Amino acid sequence: MVCLINYRRIMPEGPSIIILKELILPFKGKKILDATGNASIEMDRLKNKKILDIRSWGKQLFLVLDKITVRIHFLLFGSYSLHEQVKPDKSVRLCLKFKNGTVYFYTCSVRILEENIDSLYDWSADVMSDKWNPGKARKKLKDHPQLMACDALLDQQIFSGVGNIIKNEVLYRIYLHPETRIQHIPPRKLTELINEARNYSFDFLKWKKEYVLKKHWLVHTKKICKRCELPVIKKYCGITKRRTFFCVNCQRLYPSNV
DNA sequence: TGCCATGTTAAACT
DNA sequence: GAGTTTAACATGGC
Numbered sequence: 001m002v003c004l005i006n007y008r009r010i011m012p013e014g015p016s017i018i019i020l021k022e023l024i025l026p027f028k029g030k031k032i033l034d035a036t037g038n039a040s041i042e043m044d045r046l047k048n049k050k051i052l053d054i055r056s057w058g059k060q061l062f063l064v065l066d067k068i069t070v071r072i073h074f075l076l077f078g079s080y081s082l083h084e085q086v087k088p089d090k091s092v093r094l095c096l097k098f099k100n101g102t103v104y105f106y107t108c109s110v111r112i113l114e115e116n117i118d119s120l121y122d123w124s125a126d127v128m129s130d131k132w133n134p135g136k137a138r139k140k141l142k143d144h145p146q147l148m149a150c151d152a153l154l155d156q157q158i159f160s161g162v163g164n165i166i167k168n169e170v171l172y173r174i175y176l177h178p179e180t181r182i183q184h185i186p187p188r189k190l191t192e193l194i195n196e197a198r199n200y201s202f203d204f205l206k207w208k209k210e211y212v213l214k215k216h217w218l219v220h221t222k223k224i225c226k227r228c229e230l231p232v233i234k235k236y237c238g239i240t241k242r243r244t245f246f247c248v249n250c251q252r253l254y255p256s257n258v
Numbered sequence: 259t260g261c262c263a264t265g266t267t268a269a270a271c272t
Numbered sequence: 273g274a275g276t277t278t279a280a281c282a283t284g285g286c
Binding site: 012013016059073074075076077078109154156163164165166220242243 | 262263264265266267
């Protein structure tokens with residue numbers, strides 16, 4: 001067992017936020033003794049406040065205090081460390097000191113939300129959540145018949161927490177071409193899409209915890225298809241224009257002419 | 259060394 | 273105003 005408590009990691013997709021949430025669980029119920037950093041928030045509003053709850057929605061982390069909530073989003077380059085600071089002071093965006101430890105956040109978006117966060121987010125859209133509702137996801141997909149599968153998976157209102165890696169792996173797993181439009185996906189295939197968005201996210205979580213995530217990528221960043229050994233296509237697909245890896249031989253484009 | 263990426267927002271355009 | 277494009281953020285792996 002390797003102790004990685006001081007280790008900084010980059011963050012982006014939903015499962016990584018779950019890992020962080022678990023790591024900082026010891027701070028739940030604890031008082032913030034000091035809050036520092038270059039985030040453009042009033043640090044005084046955090047000082048001497050208790051962390052009432054630690055929650056997440058997709059790629060966002062929430063530290064719930066009395067009346068306000070600190071929202072942290074790691075964007076593309078965000079990272080954190082626990083207990084031990086590994087970067088020079090000025091790069092620390094937010095540092096929270098507790099009696100039982102310290103957490104540091106880097107290169108992330110930090111905001112204070114005044115509203116009750118329950119009314120701000122659709123918690124049933126979070127693929128990692130107990131409140132995840134596949135039926136509701138299906139309904140939302142039906143409302144966007146023109147949307148390509150690759151764009152739908154990245155839509156945080158439908159699949160909160162899904163990122164580009166998960167997108168590519170899910171589509172490969174279910175043999176679906178990224179540019180297939182929702183209206184053309186057969187019902188059973190659509191069910192697979194919705195279910196795999198959640199399933200793969202939990203596999204991602206498990207592998208990430210064991211530091212073997214990359215090893216399990218089937219198509220993301222790959223050059224050759226593991227199934228048919230034909231070249232994997234790399235294309236910036238859909239309205240999101242994100243890197244998409246897929247096999248035209250194995251992943252079916254609907255409607256199909258064949 | 260330079261390019262590019264697990265992401266999102268907001269300004270700058272048409 | 274709407275929809276679309278671009279910039280900004282600013283780290284680290286290859």
